[in-house]
Amino acid sequence: KLDAKILRYMTSDEFRVLTAVEMGSKNHELVPLSLIAQIAALRHGNSHKIIGELAKKNLVSKIKNAKYEGYRLTYGGYDYLALKTFVKRGSVYSVGNQIGVGKESDVYIVADESENQLVLKIHRLGRVSFRAIKSKRDYLQKRKSASWIYMSRLAATKEYAFMKVLYDNGFPVPQPIDQVRHCVVMELIDAYPLRQITEVKDPGKLYSDLMNLIVRLAQYGLIHGDFNEFNILVKDNGDPILIDFPQMVSISHPNAEWYFNRDIECIRTYFRKRYNYESMLYPKFQLDVNR
Ligand code: ATP
Ligand code: MN
Ligand code: MN
Ligand code: MN
Structure with missing residues (x-):
């Protein structure tokens, strides 16, 4: 579930470290702490402490076994980063009720700065399959879900692009408003x-x-x-x-x-x-x- 409250409870150092995990994810399935500390440009000890707090809040998860040790974003962490960007751009100001649970997404009513109601669609691929692979080993499970985050971003990017071309050409579709990571903001249709x-x-x-x-x-x-x-x-x-x-x-x-x-x-x-x-x-x- 989307927890809008966490937006208020994050320090700027936590945000730096979370962003560092995302950046590290571009070329590491599991981002080593040393790389996180380097990108965040905090002292190693500080990054270590902060990453522990992010893990407690379920925004990152730690994967450790004989071969690998590192961190990756969770859907919670990815939601946070996307919302933060929307808020910065002014396309989302507050998050309201969930109106839809699709197989592949969560859909919320949100409002922008001028209190216009909009729809936020958060793509969540792999939710079903994630349960299905529960029997597999921990590392495999979490590794899988890292690529689901990537697939969800792809789905949101495609959805926004299609919606835009259709809307601009007079098709009866919601007006696309904004897109970040695995999320799309669009017009709320009263129907x-x-x-x-x-x-x-x-x-x-x-x-x-x-x-x-x-x-x-x-x-x-x-x-x-x-x-x-x-x-x-x-x-x-x-x-x-x-x-x-x-x-x-x-x-x-x-x-x-x-x-x-x-x-x-x-x-x-x-x-x-x-x-x-x-x-x-x-x-x-x-x-x-x-x-
Ligand atoms: P599926 O499981 O069919 O693939 P999905 O996860 O892709 O669904 P959507 O079909 O886009 O999600 O949205 C789920 C539900 O949310 C819709 O059936 C509809 O009730 C509601 N919804 C989505 N977008 C809007 C909108 N722009 N305005 C009003 N309601 C919407
Ligand atoms: Mn649908
Ligand atoms: Mn469907
Ligand atoms: Mn769908």
């Missing part, structure tokens, strides 16, 4: 996921809006890749807003047609089961997507 909406006024209209959206995306060169009832928010006026982009693929991907058909099928199946709505009309990759 619920399709999954939670028990009554849709005009299923036929929504169905064709969604099919048109899939085709428009593909004509623009992109396939969402996870186009389902959880990733479509429906506004009061019935308009859909699309979210959740890290997995998007290009229509020049070798399996593009398969991804495209899967998105289409996902909506057809949902409308059939949930609204008893079935249409003969649905887009075909070869016909509807100009390549």
Whole structure:
């Protein structure tokens, strides 16, 4: 869980040491204390004491076995660094309630300096797999999770880039606001996921809006890749807003047609089961997507 309170309880030396661990991580899976002390430019004894405090707060973890000894960032430490940057840039001022727990992320309502409500999506890849590998040895486990942090950053970077290009080109997606490390800040959409909406006024209209959206995306060169009832928010006026982009693929991907058909099928199946709505009309990759 994200602990917003820790933002207040960190000294500048602690911040230096935490930043040093992150910098050391760029070329060390486990960052040796000597390197941390060197980057932080504190006396070895001080770094030693401070790293112990960071470990107690769960912002770094120490890995020690016969072969290796060193430190790495935890998700907690990475969250802290990302939030600190957002706060410095003014894009986040305070953290509110958690609104979503996806498989791959935690989603919070946050506010900026002008008290505008926004959404903070923290990517957390490897959460499930992390449990699955519990039987493995300690070192392997923690080593794994270091690369999950890297993968989560990649997911956030991709998500922000896709969101930006879509938003700038008039697609119905949240406005991207900022991105740092494994986090994305975006517009808060005042709507619920399709999954939670028990009554849709005009299923036929929504169905064709969604099919048109899939085709428009593909004509623009992109396939969402996870186009389902959880990733479509429906506004009061019935308009859909699309979210959740890290997995998007290009229509020049070798399996593009398969991804495209899967998105289409996902909506057809949902409308059939949930609204008893079935249409003969649905887009075909070869016909509807100009390549
Ligand atoms: P999944 O498990 O489907 O991959 P995820 O972890 O990638 O999900 P998202 O789908 O991006 O996360 O977000 C999770 C939930 O948070 C959404 O289903 C939605 O309820 C809420 N949410 C996300 N972004 C927004 C937003 N911009 N405005 C309002 N609600 C949002
Ligand atoms: Mn999903
Ligand atoms: Mn989702
Ligand atoms: Mn997702």
